[in-house]
Ligand SMILES: Cc1cc2nc3c(=O)[nH]c(=O)nc-3n(C[C@H](O)[C@H](O)[C@H](O)COP(=O)(O)OP(=O)(O)OC[C@H]3O[C@@H](n4cnc5c(N)ncnc54)[C@H](O)[C@@H]3O)c2cc1C
């Protein structure tokens with residue numbers, strides 16, 4: 160992209176309501192031509208700035224895989240007082256919005272090659288992990304990685320997003336899926352309880368393994384020690400931060416933690432890297 164402040168104009172092809180409370184929606188976006196889609200070359204873990212003209216822009220993690228050639232997908236939670244997220248939720252299919260990016264670093268696929276991958280997600284923060292899993296499960300990529308174990312939790316069954324897709328992953332022999340909710344209902348047949356407790360119970364092997372972690376701060380806080388107790392060193396636990404941002408390209412200073420800008424040095428960091436930074440996140 161020649162000017163990093165200039166957004167692509169993309170069209171909303173489809174909007175899916177993801178949860179019972181209807182405040183999380185997934186937007187499938189298409190570019191006006193294939194060349195622009197090719198220019199928007201990203202790796203799972205990266206984010207983009209989505210803008211609604213007249214309302215502003217917000218950083219949102221990319222939820223589709225780079226191997227999904229036809230569209231780029233984002234899942235957005237509407238904050239009751241949120242200007243941009245509310246404007247996005249008011250959009251209809253066929254409308255055009257702005258897309259700037261891709262920005263930031265990504266999950267360390269070179270480091271992950273040949274290793275078992277443990278993926279731990281919570282709530283709607285599972286977006287870039289969905290991108291990662293779609294990528295890892297692609298027939299052209301799957302043999303490059305070991306066993307995949309996916310833990311995903313939410314408060315209630317109705318708050319688990321990507322429901323149908325995750326159910327289809329659970330049917331596959333090449334990924335082990337563990338869903339959990341804090342408050343199960345009568346139809347719930349999987350785990351109950353908080354994510355770190357389920358990780359401890361299932362105890363995925365840490366030899367030659369790497370863990371990717373993205374979720375609410377409280378889940379991340381308690382899952383890190385659970386993974387360390389299983390033998391994962393801090394260098395092998397990777398997480399993603401959601402600091403407030405403005406420019407997305409290291410110019411405005413809005414997102415810094417110590418000497419790092421989350422928009423260009425992150426959002427993906429290992430726990431070992433985070434331990435060296437001031438605890439401002
Ligand atoms: C790298 C990155 C990836 C992200 N990925 C996603 C995603 O995939 N899906 C998604 O729904 N959201 C994601 N977010 C968060 C998203 O950017 C914010 O929710 C959004 O910018 C809010 O915009 P708004 O204009 O609606 O809210 P505003 O009008 O700016 O604020 C509304 C309220 O939300 C609070 N708020 C806004 N942003 C943040 C924040 N980052 N941290 C804490 N509080 C905040 C404000 O303090 C205020 O109370 C991501 C953020 C980052 C930095």
Ligand code: FES
Pocket residue numbers: 403404405406407408409410411412413414415420421422423
């Ligand atoms: S958002 Fe401007 S420096 Fe990071």
